[in-house]
Amino acid sequence: xxxxxxxxxxxxxxxxxxxxxxxxxxxxxxxxxxxxxxxxxxxxxxxxxxxxxxxxxxxxxxxxxxxxxxxxxxxxxxxxxxxxxxxxxxxxxxxxxxxxxxxxxxxxxxxxxxxxxxxxxxxxxxxxxxxxxxxxxxxxxxxxxxxxxxxxxxxxxxxxxxxxxxxxxxxxxxxxxxxxxxxxxxxxxxxxxxxxxxxxxxxxxxxxxxxxxxxxxxxxxxxxxxxxxxxxxxxxxxxxxxxxxxxxxxxxxxxxxxxxxxxxxxxxxxxxxxxxxxxxxxxxxxxxxxxxxxxxxxxxxxxxxxxxxxxxxxxxxxxxxxxxxxxxxxxxxxxxxxxxxxxxxxxxxxxxxxxxxxxxxxxxxxxxxxxxxxxxxxxxxxxxxxxxxxxxxxxxxxxxxxxxxxxxxxxxxxxxxxx
Numbered sequence: 001x002x003x004x005x006x007x008x009x010x011x012x013x014x015x016x017x018x019x020x021x022x023x024x025x026x027x028x029x030x031x032x033x034x035x036x037x038x039x040x041x042x043x044x045x046x047x048x049x050x051x052x053x054x055x056x057x058x059x060x061x062x063x064x065x066x067x068x069x070x071x072x073x074x075x076x077x078x079x080x081x082x083x084x085x086x087x088x089x090x091x092x093x094x095x096x097x098x099x100x101x102x103x104x105x106x107x108x109x110x111x112x113x114x115x116x117x118x119x120x121x122x123x124x125x126x127x128x129x130x131x132x133x134x135x136x137x138x139x140x141x142x143x144x145x146x147x148x149x150x151x152x153x154x155x156x157x158x159x160x161x162x163x164x165x166x167x168x169x170x171x172x173x174x175x176x177x178x179x180x181x182x183x184x185x186x187x188x189x190x191x192x193x194x195x196x197x198x199x200x201x202x203x204x205x206x207x208x209x210x211x212x213x214x215x216x217x218x219x220x221x222x223x224x225x226x227x228x229x230x231x232x233x234x235x236x237x238x239x240x241x242x243x244x245x246x247x248x249x250x251x252x253x254x255x256x257x258x259x260x261x262x263x264x265x266x267x268x269x270x271x272x273x274x275x276x277x278x279x280x281x282x283x284x285x286x287x288x289x290x291x292x293x294x295x296x297x298x299x300x301x302x303x304x305x306x307x308x309x310x311x312x313x314x315x316x317x318x319x320x321x322x323x324x325x326x327x328x329x330x331x332x333x334x335x336x337x338x339x340x341x342x343x344x345x346x347x348x349x350x351x352x353x354x355x356x357x358x359x360x361x362x363x364x365x366x367x368x369x370x371x372x373x374x375x376x377x378x379x380x381x382x383x384x385x386x387x388x389x390x391x392x393x394x395x396x397x398x399x400x401x402x403x404x405x406x407x408x409x410x411x412x413x414x415x416x417x418x419x
Contacts, residue, residue, distance in 0.1 A: 120151075235318070
């Protein structure tokens with residue numbers, strides 16, 4: 001098989017779903033018994049019953065800021081767990097490396113082959129066994145360099161650890177080594193290609209690339225194509241590894257076979273309808289670092305149908321911004337979860353968006369709601385009372401036409417003037 005990495009990618013969707021749901025109770029049980037954090041978080045959860053999407057959706061979402069808080073609370077403590085209680089393995093032979101991402105948040109690396117599950121995304125980007133890959137992700141502090149190297153080695157490739165910086169040396173090494181392709185950020189490859197042109201050095205071997213770490217807009221995709229380089233993007237995080245990847249179809253990103261992806265309303269754990277923008281929440285089957293319903297803080301949406309490439313897993317639209325829209329209003333922080341708390345109290349309200357207008361120190365807060373009933377002064381008054389009870393701030397209520405609120409994942413819109 002050359003078109004697909006393995007047979008998992010073209011499974012019947014029902015077969016895949018059945019396999020994932022069959023494996024889910026065991027992973028929840030493992031997380032609960034092997035990590036002190038999930039032992040607490042899932043204290044009242046019967047893992048045997050978590051065998052469906054609906055049951056999974058009833059588990060709490062653990063968001064990055066909560067992981068960070070637990071890690072910081074454990075630092076310096078006697079016998080403290082560096083990872084806030086989320087790691088299922090201790091230092092030693094089962095954890096060869098530890099990395100750090102901004103926060104700082106510390107991430108363990110396990111010993112499983114292709115621990116970060118990157119080989120599948122690389123294969124979709126056109127990389128094959130026995131090729132030399134030029135890896136320009138960082139090898140220090142952050143796990144990106146190691147993530148890509150482990151995936152390339154699982155694919156059967158050789159890796160040159162280019163890392164970041166030293167542009168002229170990168171050009172020279174690339175010209176001499178003649179790698180089959182590049183892995184790194186698109187902006188750094190553009191810098192290298194521009195520098196090579198400035199130096200009068202040809203880089204004829206670099207025909208393909210897999211990008212991550214930043215946006216890869218169509219304009220940049222076209223720029224590389226004009227220079228004979230075909231680039232594809234992958235979506236991965238330091239906590240979870242690969243989540244989704246682009247294919248030759250260029251219609252969204254196909255979800256990796258080793259995770260369950262949900263799109264939830266920001267500030268909640270409630271899954272949204274297909275096509276609606278929300279926060280990406282991921283459950284992994286990683287045994288060393290078993291993150292269950294981990295909120296990435298990224299916005300995306302599930303695309304309808306299947307990928308024209310023949311891969312049958314769900315697709316997401318790609319990165320669409322950040323879900324954490326916490327906003328300071330009149331000296332008070334208002335969180336997306338508070339907006340969700342308000343709307344949950346009113347079955348008539350189907351969608352809501354808190355819009356903050358005015359100027360600093362003169363904020364106006366309006367909750368725009370789509371409701372299943374006609375505009376009602378009594379309902380508006382009751383919702384207004386809930387706004388004040390939850391946020392400790394006064395806000396007005398505006399009824400809008402159902403379906404008129406933008407489908408962009410925003411629960412709080414800061415439209416104030418800062419000039």
